[in-house]
Amino acid sequence: MKYLRPLITICGLLLVWSVVVSLTELPKFILPPPGLVFKTLIEKYDLIAEHALITAVEIVLGLLVGISFGMVSALLISAYRPVRQWVLPMLIASQAVPVFAIAPLLVIWMGYGLAPKVIVGALIIYFPVAVGFLDGLNRTDPAWLNLAALLQKSGSKSAVRNHYALYRYIKIPFALPSLASGIRVGTAIAPIGAIVGEWVGSSAGLGFLMLNSNARMQIDLVFASLMVLTFMALTLYYLVDHGLRWAMPWQPDQKIA
Amino acid sequence: MNSDSSSSPSPWEPSAVGAVNQAAPAVGVSLQLDRLSFDDTIILEDFGLSLPAGQITCLLGPSGVGKSSILKLLAGFIPLPAKSAITCDDGHGITNRASYMDQQDLLLPWASSLENVVIGARLRGEIPDLTRARKLLTEVGLQASSEALPNTLSGGMRQRVALARTLMDDSPIVLMDEPFSALDAITRFRLQDLAARLLKGKTVLLITHDPMEALRLGHVIHVMSGTPVSLSPPLRPEGALPRDPASDALKHHYSEIMANLALSEPAYA
Structure with a gap:
């Protein structure tokens, strides 16, 4: 079932x-029947696959960059109080600026290649990852923090070293489930970044293919590309979700859907 | 879930405690409190408690009377209020040589029993003494579960890991906040036996709301009751620990404790 x-x-x-x-x-040319869409999908398999591969690379790179920056920001904000005042406004601003508005600028600065798509993707993914992880880091069980503080008191090591150990052994592991939720959300919306990037200026990718076929009234090809994109997004989410659950076997099952 | 009895060949057999307790000299502790209040509500006023060196002191009282606050002050979880002091017999401080055990096991869910026992060393950036940790796990009857994650252990087993962690640093002072109250009766009974054996020679403050537990484990028993809260004179039941709760002498103390506890509650009807 x-x-x-x-x-x-x-x-x-x-x-x-x-x-x-x-x-x-x-x-x-307005709405093709599903049979025709599947026929196009099979006939233009090569063309679609070629563009899909580029989009897939953009999505995965955007995801990696967004997750890395999100994690680093959350750690900095949580661990060093002075950083919070500098980074937190940037974090929020990164979401207030509509990606549609900056995507054309990125294309002007960086050309029609991979870079602007990865950046647009990373911008979208960054926020849920950073916020999720930060939330987890700020909500360590106080009972555990008390116990850790008492355990550290008998040591002679420096405060910085204790701070590092507290993050390494307590705070980060406890925050991982929240980080995982952030990554799940980021993964689900990751394709948006790549497609937006391709729409505003590109020479390849599923977004480019869809825009082009749309202009030529090849709606069957638009639908075929859309199906491939959806399939890719679902596969990516499934893989990430399973990877995260595999990485945290102690965590009770926490499916979103 | 593993059952408590299947974990090892002879988990509850008495053994040489000297093997794991490296005989740090026992130290007496006393707390003198002027006033402790939260949000303008006075919890404790003009309160004194002393823990005799190398003995188990039980603090009994109904919920909400401030038992845990006393323990948290000693552990340093709550800052000490003005005109109050914690003093040790030997003149040194308390915080760097006290261990703490909570009602929750506070085990790290991603770490094995062994890693949970040595977490103190990890947090201090030291190289953990795994030999001692294994020895302690054997003492609490869990040598077969040293690689198991907490969610595969029963409640009693988890609390035994927590006990091993509490003993790992060999602190002369041990603070325990209702450590066995979340367990079923028989598991609690066995853990009390285990604790009595492993805590020998340490200065222990055991917070509990169970008079039976206090009578089994306490060299000295204080009852906290009344408004404002006061401490009953120390009760020192005779006999070696853990005591037999069914003996006649304990029955007599039991009614005395119950009478003391009842002071804080208005009679029903």
């Missing part, structure tokens, strides 16, 4: 789609 349910949902949607197309007799 676990695997059957999504299958039923997909078949149901395809059925509704077919019925709508046959009842309304819409021309195929």
